[in-house]
Amino acid sequence: MNNKNPKEIEFICTLCKTKEKIPTYIVEMLDNSDQFNVDLNTPPRFNCEKCPGKMVPVFYIGVNGIVYKYNEK
Numbered sequence: 001m002n003n004k005n006p007k008e009i010e011f012i013c014t015l016c017k018t019k020e021k022i023p024t025y026i027v028e029m030l031d032n033s034d035q036f037n038v039d040l041n042t043p044p045r046f047n048c049e050k051c052p053g054k055m056v057p058v059f060y061i062g063v064n065g066i067v068y069k070y071n072e073k
């Protein structure tokens with residue numbers, strides 16, 4: 001189901017718009033460890049290194065088969 005992700009997932013900071021690529025296996029590990037905290041609408045997130053914002057995936061197929069897409073407003 002989740003074999004359509006590239007090797008790296010592009011993340012974008014919702015605050016400063018910095019982009020960073022994170023290896024897919026790390027994102028999936030985080031995604032898996034998130035399962036207890038069952039808000040399926042929330043994609044795996046990382047803290048931005050450049051500001052207090054959060055980085056979210058631009059496009060990522062989650063381990064539950066959910067597709068997360070970042071839509072810039």
Ligand SMILES: [Zn+2]
Pocket residue numbers: 013014015016017018048049050051052053054
């Ligand atoms: Zn940022």
